[in-house]
Amino acid sequence: MTALYEKMIDEAMAAQRADVETVKKKRGTQFVLKDAEAYLDAVKKMTAIEGQAQSVIDLHTGSVKAHFSTLDGLTNTIRPEDDPFVEHYQTPVVLEILCEQDPTFKKSVDTFVAQIGKSEALLGLESTRRYGGFYGPTCVVDFALVPGSTSNVVNRILKTTDIPKAHKEAILAAKSWGMNTSYGVGDVFAHAIEAGATLSDAVQQEIAMFQSIYREPVEAQAKLMDSVGMTSFDQRKYMAGYRQKMEKTVMAAVADGVHYGNILTIPAYCVGDIAHHISQSTFNMCKDDVIMATIEAATEVMERSLRAALPKFKSEYDLLSLATGSSACATEYILELDGFNAIMVVDLLTKRYHNYVQLNPTRGAAAELHNCDFMDMIYRGWKYLDKARRGQCCTTEELAPTVGGFPVDLSPIRENEVLMNPQRYAYPACAITVRFSALMRLADYPCLLTSEPVTATMMTNIIALHKEDPAAPVRGCKNCASAALMDFRHQYCQWKEAV
Numbered sequence: 001m002t003a004l005y006e007k008m009i010d011e012a013m014a015a016q017r018a019d020v021e022t023v024k025k026k027r028g029t030q031f032v033l034k035d036a037e038a039y040l041d042a043v044k045k046m047t048a049i050e051g052q053a054q055s056v057i058d059l060h061t062g063s064v065k066a067h068f069s070t071l072d073g074l075t076n077t078i079r080p081e082d083d084p085f086v087e088h089y090q091t092p093v094v095l096e097i098l099c100e101q102d103p104t105f106k107k108s109v110d111t112f113v114a115q116i117g118k119s120e121a122l123l124g125l126e127s128t129r130r131y132g133g134f135y136g137p138t139c140v141v142d143f144a145l146v147p148g149s150t151s152n153v154v155n156r157i158l159k160t161t162d163i164p165k166a167h168k169e170a171i172l173a174a175k176s177w178g179m180n181t182s183y184g185v186g187d188v189f190a191h192a193i194e195a196g197a198t199l200s201d202a203v204q205q206e207i208a209m210f211q212s213i214y215r216e217p218v219e220a221q222a223k224l225m226d227s228v229g230m231t232s233f234d235q236r237k238y239m240a241g242y243r244q245k246m247e248k249t250v251m252a253a254v255a256d257g258v259h260y261g262n263i264l265t266i267p268a269y270c271v272g273d274i275a276h277h278i279s280q281s282t283f284n285m286c287k288d289d290v291i292m293a294t295i296e297a298a299t300e301v302m303e304r305s306l307r308a309a310l311p312k313f314k315s316e317y318d319l320l321s322l323a324t325g326s327s328a329c330a331t332e333y334i335l336e337l338d339g340f341n342a343i344m345v346v347d348l349l350t351k352r353y354h355n356y357v358q359l360n361p362t363r364g365a366a367a368e369l370h371n372c373d374f375m376d377m378i379y380r381g382w383k384y385l386d387k388a389r390r391g392q393c394c395t396t397e398e399l400a401p402t403v404g405g406f407p408v409d410l411s412p413i414r415e416n417e418v419l420m421n422p423q424r425y426a427y428p429a430c431a432i433t434v435r436f437s438a439l440m441r442l443a444d445y446p447c448l449l450t451s452e453p454v455t456a457t458m459m460t461n462i463i464a465l466h467k468e469d470p471a472a473p474v475r476g477c478k479n480c481a482s483a484a485l486m487d488f489r490h491q492y493c494q495w496k497e498a499v
Contacts, residue, residue, distance in 0.1 A: 001313070001316075002310065002311070002313075003049060004049060004051070004052075004316065004461075005310055005313045005316070005319060006310060007047070007049060007461070008316065008319050008457075008458055008461045009303075009306045009307060009310065009319065011042075011045070011046050011457050011461065012319075012323065012453070012454040012457040012458050012461075013299075013302075013303050013306070013454070014042040014045065015039060015042050015043065015273065015453040015454065015456070015457045016299055016302070016303075016448070016451055016453050016454050017042075017299065018038040018039040018041070018042040018273070018278075018453075019038075019039060019273050019277050019278055019448055019453055020295055020296060020299050020448060021038065022035055022036070022038045022039070022278050023278065023282050023283065023286050023292070023295070023448075024286070024292060024296070026283055027282075027283045027284075027286040027287050027292060028283060028284075028286075028287045029283060030077070030280070030283075031077055031078070031275075031278075031279055031280035031283050032076055032077050033068075033071055033072055033075065033076060033077060033078070033274075033275060034072075035278055036068065036273065036274040036275060036278040037068075038278075039064075039273040039274060039277075039278060039453070040064060040065065040068050040274065043060070043061055043064040043065075043270070044061060044064075044065070046060060046061050046457070046460075048464055051465055052461070052464035052465055053256060053258065053464045053465075053467040054464075055249075055252050055253040055255075055256035055258055055467070056253065056258055056262065056266065056460060056463050056464035056467050057460065057464055058249050058252065058253070059249060059250070059253055059258075059262075059263065059266040059267055059460075060266050060267075060270045060456075060457075060460040062245070062246060062249040062267075063090060063246060063249075063266070063267035063268075063270055063271055064270055064271055064274065065245075066241075066242050066245035066246050067086070067090070067242065067271040067274055068274050069245065070238055070241040070242050070245065071086070071233065071238065071274065071275060073241065074233040074234060074237060074238060074241075075232055075233040077232070077280070078232045078233075078275040078279060078280065079231065079232050079280070080279065080280045080281035080284070081229075081230075082230045082231065082232040083232075083275055083276045083279040083280065083281055084276060084366075085182055085225065085228075085230060086271065086272065086274070086275045086276050087179060087268055087269070087271050087272035087276060088179045088181060088182040088221060088268070089221060089235065089238055089239050089242065090179075090242065090246075090267040090268040090271060091174055091178040091179050091180045091181075091217070091264055091265070091267070091268045092180055092181055092213075092217030092218045092220070092221045092239065093217075093218060093239050093242055093243045093246065094178075094246070094250055094263060094264050094267055094268075095109075095174055095178075095180055095214075095217045095264060096217060096218055096243075097243065097246075097247055097250050097251070098170075098250070098254070098260060098263065098264070101251060101254070102254075104164075104167075105167055105170070105260065107163075108163035108164060108167035108168075108171070109167075109171065109214055109215075110215075111161060111162065111163050112157070112158065112161050112163065112171055112214060113211045113214050113215050115157055115158075115160060115161040116157060116207060116210050116211045116214070117207055117211060118160075119156075119157050119160075119207075120203055120204075120207060122153065122156060122157065123153070123185070123189075123203060123206050123207055123210065124189075124199070124203040124206075126148070126152075126153050126185060126186060127185065127186035127189035127190070127202070127203065127206050128186075128189075128199075129148065129186075130148050130185065130186035130189075130190070131186055131189060131190045131193070131361065132357070133353065133354055133357035134148075135147045135148040135487065135489050135492065136350055136353060136354070136482050136483075136486060136487035136489065137349060137350055137353040137368045137371060137372050137375065137482045137487075138368070138372060138480075138482070138489075139366060139368060139369040139372045139373075140184030140185055140186060140187070140365045140366060140369075141179070141182075141184045141365065141366045141369060142369070142372070143176045143177045143472065143473055143474075144176070144473050144474060144478045144495065145176075145473055145493060145494035145495045145497075145498055146478055146480055146483075146493055147483075147489045147492035147493055148492075149185075150175050150183075150184050150185040151172065151175055151176045151473055151494075152492075152493070152494045153185050154171065154172055154175050155172055155494045155497065155498055155499055156494065156497075158171060158172060158499045159497065159499060165499065166259070166260065167260070168499040169259070169260075169261045169470040169499060170259070170260035170261045170263075170264060170470070171214070172261070172470075172472075172473065172498070172499055173260075173261030173262070173264050173265050173470055173471075173472040173473070174261075174264040174265075175213075176265070176472045176473035177265040177268070177269050177459075177471070177472035177473065178261075178264040178265040178268050178269075178472065179268045179269075180213055180214070180217055180264075181213040181217055181220050181221040181224060182221065182224050182225075182228075183209065183210075183213050183220070183224060183365070184365030184366055185206075185210065185365075186206065186365065187209075187364075187365040188202075188205050188206045188208075188209040189202045189203065189205065189206040190361060190362050191362050192205045192206070194361055194362050218236075218239050221235070221239070222235050222236050222239070246267065250263060250267075256467065257467060257468060258467045258468070259467065259468055259469060259470045261470030261471070261472060262463050262467060262470060262471055262472075265471065265472045266459075266460055266463065269452075269455075269456045269459070270456045270457070270460065272447075272452060272456075273452075273453050276447075277447050277448060277452065277453065281445070282445075282448075285441060285445060288438060288441065289418050289425060290418060290419070290422070290425055290434055290435060290437075290438035291438045291441055291442060292418075293416055293417075293418035293419050294331075294334055294419065294435070294438055294439065294442060294449070295442075295448045295449065296416070297330060297334070297412045297413045297416045297419055298327045298330040298331060298334075298448075298449050298451075299327075299448070299451070300412035301326050301327065301329070301330040301408065301409060301410060301412050301413065302323055302326045302327050302330070302451070302454065304409040304411070304412060305322060305326040305403075305406065305407065305408045305409050306319065306322055306323060306326070308406075308407065308409060309322055309406040309407070312405075312406065316458075316461065316462050316465060317462065318404060318406070319458060320455065320458045320459070320462065321403060321404050322403050322404060322406050322408075323451070323454050323455070323458060324377075324380075324450065324451075324454075324455065325380065325381075325384065325403030325404070325408070326403060326408045326409075327377070327449055327450065327451055328377045328378065328380040328381035328384070329381045329384050329385060329401045329403070329408045329410065330381070330408075330410065330412075330413060330449075331377055331378055331381055331439065331442075331446075331449055332377075332378045332381030332382050332384075332385050333381070333385060333399070333410050333413055334413060334419060334435050334439060335378060335435070335436065335439055336385065337413075337419070337435055338422075338432060338433055338434070338435045338436040339432070340436050341378075341382055342375070342378035342379045342381065342382035342481065343379075343382065343485060345374075345375065345378060345443075346375050346378075346379060346481045346482060346485045346486060347485070347486065349371050349374075349375060349443070349482075350482055350485075350486045350487070353368060353371070356368075370443065370444050370445055370446055370447075371443055371444065372480070372481075372482070373446055373450055374442065374443040374444075374446045374449075375443075375480075375481035375482060376478065376479065376480055376481045377446060377449065377450055378481070379479070379481035379484065379485070380479065380481075384401040384402065384403060384408070385399065385401050387401070388400060388401035388402070398410070398411070398414070419435060422434035422435055459471060473498065474495075475495060475498045476495055477493070477495050478495070
């Protein structure tokens with residue numbers, strides 16, 4: 001299995017470094033689509049080895065190639081305001097392909113759509129809770145089944161829907177790691193009541209919107225983009241072009257017995273580096289040297305830790321755990337260099353969230369998405385570092401946390417010229433929150449810390465080993481930072497109840 005593990009590390013880090021090196025080189029300049037070719041080139045080198053399904057790898061590589069070439073035919077650049085949506089156009093297309101090619105699945109989706117219409121009480125309750133901030137910081141488009149998420153609501157409706165289990169799993173996956181449109185539950189409701197609608201009318205509008213993203217996902221996504229003023233390219237032409245390029249790949253995966261849930265998720269979660277992570281917004285953010293150094297150091301911590309553990313891995317899941325755990329340790333370690341820790345930040349961002357709800361009752365459905373990701377990441381890192389500090393006690397040894405028994409190498413942070421010299425980036429005698437302030441910028445956008453390209457690449461490799469099992473959503477507790485430290489909401493989670 002060592003060859004598999006080494007391949008997973010090589011492919012994941014190639015994707016990560018394509019992003020990081022491109023951003024380092026191009027930060028502060030004007031983004032053009034060709035800037036993302038480094039990521040495209042990295043993905044093209046992904047392969048299937050013995051035991052892996054080629055059809056699964058093809059879903060990943062084919063989607064990235066189709067995404068890049070389709071965008072390249074429509075535009076030269078993407079506005080920052082439009083770049084978050086580039087990974088939301090794929091699942092609607094794939095969902096429509098599956099429905100058209102498989103009448104039994106289409107029947108199940110139609111049955112689910114009808115069941116949405118019968119779920120007025122549930123949608124009214126969840127929309128109201130989301131609007132009022134009942135759950136505290138939570139992401140409405142979270143990939144997990146956390147309280148307040150669209151996946152949570154979809155799962156609860158599916159439990160009352162009489163369709164095959166495999167179809168339930170696919171429909172759920174399509175609104176978890178698969179991003180079936182940009183819509184998050186409760187958004188139409190919030191805008192309707194703020195505009196003067198009655199509560200009952202607002203719920204009916206919410207139901208109609210929620211049904212549309214399954215009844216006609218491509219057109220629903222196109223209309224959503226119309227409503228937010230997306231102007232970077234013609235979204236309808238994109239989805240038509242993407243479908244033309246991907247239909248054979250999708251049907252090959254069906255023929256190979258890949259679970260529909262995996263077919264619906266893989267094409268979406270791998271394309272975001274093109275015009276989203278490698279994008280104008282990232283180039284702008286990373287003009288700051290400390291932000292750039294943070295991303296670089298966390299990347300180095302991840303790779304050194306993975307490669308050092310290579311001979312000791314016992315499962316493909318160990319790699320994913322160490323990759324995400326080591327970057328969590330790195331981020332928390334940088335936070336602690338300025339005297340902060342995860343508990344303080346979760347407290348701060350939770351209090352800010354409740355004020356933000358009052359200031360912005362029609363806030364974007366995904367406004368706190370990455371704040372939640374960031375809090376969950378540093379809380380996880382804090383647990384590892386806290387244990388290591390207790391073990392270190394009064395010795396002078398360097399802090400050495402472990403994730404699943406594997407050491408995390410934090411030396412790239414201590415060796416980083418920028419991170420170790422914050423006095424060069426503020427009033428020198430008082431430069432005590434420089435790194436913290438950089439991390440607060442990254443709290444809105446931690447995609448290269450968590451890291452999304454690494455997670456996506458490793459997950460595709462894992463799914464290629466288990467093509468018949470739906471990988472999304474994870475059927476386990478997410479260890480939400482805000483739920484663990486601030487808000488009592490565990491009882492509203494659905495992770496144990498996933499269909």
